Amino acid sequence: MSETSLRSAFFTVLKRDLTLAYRTRTEMFNPLLFFIIVISLFPLAVSPDPKVLQSLAPGVIWVAALLATLLSLDSMFRSDFDDGALEQMLLSVHPVSVIVLGKVLAHWMVTGIPLLVLSPLLAVLMHMPTDSIPALMITLALGGPILSLVGAIGVALTVGLRRGGVLLSLLILPLYIPVLIFAANAVSNAAAGLPIAGQLYFLGALLALALTLAPIATAAALRISLR
Amino acid sequence: MWLWFHKLGSPKYFYDLSGKFLPWFGWLTLILMLVGTYWGLVLAPADYQQGDSYRIIYVHVPAAWMSLFVYMVMATAGAVGLIWKMKMADVVASCSAPLGAAFTFLALITGSLWGKPMWGTYWVWDARLTSELILLFLYLGFMGLEAAIDDKRTAANACAVLALVGVVNIPIIHYSVEWWNTLHQGSTVARMDKPAMDTNMLIPLLLMWLGFMFYYGTTLFMRARNEVLHRERDTTWVKDMVTES
Numbered sequence: 001m002s003e004t005s006l007r008s009a010f011f012t013v014l015k016r017d018l019t020l021a022y023r024t025r026t027e028m029f030n031p032l033l034f035f036i037i038v039i040s041l042f043p044l045a046v047s048p049d050p051k052v053l054q055s056l057a058p059g060v061i062w063v064a065a066l067l068a069t070l071l072s073l074d075s076m077f078r079s080d081f082d083d084g085a086l087e088q089m090l091l092s093v094h095p096v097s098v099i100v101l102g103k104v105l106a107h108w109m110v111t112g113i114p115l116l117v118l119s120p121l122l123a124v125l126m127h128m129p130t131d132s133i134p135a136l137m138i139t140l141a142l143g144g145p146i147l148s149l150v151g152a153i154g155v156a157l158t159v160g161l162r163r164g165g166v167l168l169s170l171l172i173l174p175l176y177i178p179v180l181i182f183a184a185n186a187v188s189n190a191a192a193g194l195p196i197a198g199q200l201y202f203l204g205a206l207l208a209l210a211l212t213l214a215p216i217a218t219a220a221a222l223r224i225s226l227r
Numbered sequence: 228m229w230l231w232f233h234k235l236g237s238p239k240y241f242y243d244l245s246g247k248f249l250p251w252f253g254w255l256t257l258i259l260m261l262v263g264t265y266w267g268l269v270l271a272p273a274d275y276q277q278g279d280s281y282r283i284i285y286v287h288v289p290a291a292w293m294s295l296f297v298y299m300v301m302a303t304a305g306a307v308g309l310i311w312k313m314k315m316a317d318v319v320a321s322c323s324a325p326l327g328a329a330f331t332f333l334a335l336i337t338g339s340l341w342g343k344p345m346w347g348t349y350w351v352w353d354a355r356l357t358s359e360l361i362l363l364f365l366y367l368g369f370m371g372l373e374a375a376i377d378d379k380r381t382a383a384n385a386c387a388v389l390a391l392v393g394v395v396n397i398p399i400i401h402y403s404v405e406w407w408n409t410l411h412q413g414s415t416v417a418r419m420d421k422p423a424m425d426t427n428m429l430i431p432l433l434l435m436w437l438g439f440m441f442y443y444g445t446t447l448f449m450r451a452r453n454e455v456l457h458r459e460r461d462t463t464w465v466k467d468m469v470t471e472s
Contacts, residue, residue: 161375171368174365177361185407206399217391
């Protein structure tokens with residue numbers, strides 16, 4: 001183990017998690033289906049009027065993406081915790097934060113990217129103007145990794161608990177609020193033809209902050225949960 | 228200094244010391260709050276625009292300040308507990324959470340009561356109000372996590388991590404909602420030049436704030452002493468104390 005480099009440890013974890021996700025493909029689709037169903041509820045519940053949907057769309061798509069991510073988070077450490085693999089990872093010679101980063105990246109590739117790919121379709125369903133669709137995709141590309149990174153802290157804190165699901169949402173949703181505000185605001189501005197660079201810079205700054213600090217916090221939380 | 232710091236980490240020393248401070252804190256709370264209330268409600272002049280209804284600030288503003296202060300105490304205590312593994316820091320953090328949540332709730336309630344006659348609505352999605360509401364959620368999440376973990380030591384550490392993550396998030400939330408939407412008035416007290424407030428209104432406000440601080444100290448000590456006795460119930464000094472009395 002000591003002979004593997006940091007880089008190869010990172011990629012081993014990434015590859016392993018992606019393989020595991022590929023072997024249980026059906027589970028992968030559940031958050032996506034949830035994302036689509038939640039969004040399709042709004043035209044039915046609020047109003048099918050294109051004008052109303054258009055004004056709701058950025059917020060609704062973002063809230064749905066946020067909830068879909070939240071649902072998928074539990075799988076990040078759950079099976080590894082149950083079969084003891086997580087303990088082995090903590091015992092490895094490499095920094096836990098790097099291993100965590102590999103797992104988070106795998107999680108984002110499995111849930112974040114499909115959401116990103118699906119989002120233009122849903123934007124069309126919600127009658128969003130075509131000009132704002134690139135903005136939606138950029139915000140999802142910048143914001144999605146933040147959701148996975150910050151979510152990992154919450155999962156790491158609750159992984160040892162029997163019923164951590166509801167608690168997880170209570171812990172994580174307040175932390176998601178800045179991302180939601182900037183992202184939904186950027187998409188609305190794009191729809192209104194206003195500049196969105198400011199919001200995107202902020203999302204980028206939040207991403208840089210989450211990328212550097214969240215793995216450390218997650219590693220600390222995992223050590224506490226597994227004591 | 229370090230010796231004192233280490234001594235404070237011992238539950239017995241804390242119990243004895245807080246027992247000596249407690250009556251002083253209690254009386255100071257009572258006096259400051261009585262003087263502040265009388266000065267604020269009776270002696271201070273009415274506002275030229277808002278009339279008497281501005282007087283709610285004597286509860287609202289100290290409560291809002293305290294809600295942030297208690298969070299910082301909680302997070303600092305959490306960090307101390309994580310770094311130096313001090314038992315007392317865990318106790319302080321866990322006892323502060325419900326108090327902080329109460330201050331936050333009080334600030335929200337008094338603010339919305341004032342908002343109805345002044346803004347014509349109980350609630351607006353304004354920057355201050357939203358970030359205060361999220362602060363309440365952070366406190367509740369902290370308490371929820373603490374209640375969910377059986378082992379006290381693990382619970383304290385997990386909550387400390389959560390509180391520290393929350394500290395990073397608080398300024399972000401505050402500024403994000405501020406740029407997003409705002410109605411709440413700006414600061415009138417903590418300014419670089421002189422406060423934009425009549426001295427006769429300002430003094431009772433500061434008295435009330437001190438009263439709130441000592442109230443927090445008093446209740447924190449009371450809760451912490453209870454918690455210490457509960458956690459240390461198997462040690463000899465607690466047993467000795469119980470048999471003596």
